[in-house]
Amino acid sequence: MTKDLHHTNIRFWGGLKTIGGTVVSVEYKNSRVIFDFGLTYDPATNIFDGQIKRRSRGMVRDNLRLNLIPPIDGLYAAESLGSYQRDLIPAEEYGQETAVIISHLHLDHIGAMGLIAPSIPVYVTKESHELYQALEVIGEGVPGIRDYQFCDYGVSFSIGEIKITPIQVDHDILGACAYHIQTPDGVILYTGDLRMHGKHPEQIDHFINEVNRLGLDAMIMEGTTLGSVEEMREAIMGNPIIPEGMTTEGNIPEKMSDRLKETKGLGIFNVYHRNLDRLTGIIKAAQDSSRKAVFEPETAYLLDKLTNEHDFLVYKSIETIFEEQAGTLPEWKLNLFNKHDTIRAEMINNSPGEYYLQNTYENVLELFDINVSEGIYIHSNGVPLGDFDPAYENLKKILTKLKVDYVYIGAGGHAIPSHLKYIVDRINPKILIPLHSFNPERLKPKSGMQMLVDYGVDYVLKDHQITAN
C-alpha cells in the first residue's frame, strides 16, 4: 500500500456499515482534512456500560485499544498516546497540516472530537458552535478539553490547497451541514446526515442547487434508513413526496395536541433536546391543547439561549430544590430561575391536566412524585430510542408501575429511501459512495458508478476519477 503523494488520497476509517462513527481523511500534498469524529451508536454492545469508569488521563489510549477511535498518524497529542507512540506519529511530530471538520453535533459524529490534539483545529458551523457552547454549560460537552473553530454556510475556507465549503442541510439538530471539498484533482461532497421531512425542506432544495452549481465528482452519502433486500424488496425509486400518514417534524405538534386534547391528566414528553425544532413544536402542541409546556432546566437553558421562545415553565425537581436551599446551584441554573417562571411537583399535582411536562429517561423516578393518573407518556425521540437499547425495557417497566399510557409520536432525522434516491438523482454524481448505513449497497446512482469502499485501502482521486490503489 503506497501513498500516491502527487494526487489526492482518500481513506475510510470508520462508519462504512454502521450508523455513525464516520471518519474519512482526504489528503493532498502537505495538507489533510478529516471529516467527522464520532463514535458508532449501539447501546447494546457499547463496552462503556455505565459501570466502567472512563480514565480522563488515559482516554486516547483506552479508546485506541478498544478500537473506538481510528489509529491515524498525526492526530493525537504525544502525551495522550503514551506507549502508542511506538505505533502512531504524534501530532507534534507530523509534518502535514491537518484540520478536522464536523458536520453536526450528534454523538455519532462528535463523540471523540475532544480527544484530538489541541493543536489541530476542529471546525463546526457557527450554529453548531453556539449549540456546543450551551451544551458544555449544561454538562453535555464531549470528553476532552479543547477549543473549536467555526465556519459558516456558503463561506469557503482552505487547508493548504484543499478548499472546503460548508452547505446547510436539514437534519434533526441545529447547525447541520454537508461539506464540499475541492482539491486540484477533483471534488468530493460529504452529505453528513440529512432529511426531507424536517421543518426546512427548502434547505435540502438549496443544498442540491448549491452542489450542482459548485460541481462534484464523488458524493459520500449517508444511508441510515436503507433496508436489506429482505426488508425492502423493490429497487428504490427517487421521489420527493412525503408518504401519506408519515409523521414529520412539521405535523408532530398537531399529532401531539390531538392526543393531549383527549387526555384528562398530565401530558409527559421525552425528547432529544438538541432538536430545537421539536422543542418549539412541543410548545406549540401545549398551546394548542390549552396546556403549559414545562421543561427540565437543561432543556430550558437551550431554549433560552438558542430560540426566542418564552412561553414555558422550568421544572424544579426535589434535587434542585435541595441544591437551591444548600446554595449549591450552578450559576446557569440560578440565572435561568431568575429569568423564567418555575414550577414544582405539588403545583402540577393540583391540576395535572393543565401541563405538558418533560421527563428525560434519567429523571424517570421524578414521575413517582407526580400525579400521572389518566395521563399520557409521549415518547418523542428521547433516549432510550427503541428496543435495541436495553434501557428501553427498563423504561417500559417503570411506566407499567406508574400505570401511565405510552404513545410514540416522533420523527427520525434521516431521509427515507425514496428521498435519499431523489437527492442522489438530482445531483447525479459520477461516483456515489454510500455509508453510515447497514445496507449501503441499496443506494445506487442514476447514471454514475456506485463505489462500495473498504477500510485500509488508499483511494486515489486523480483527474476527477477515484481508483483503489
Ligand SMILES: [Zn+2]
Ligand atoms: Zn449520524
Ligand SMILES: [Zn+2]
Ligand atoms: Zn445525525
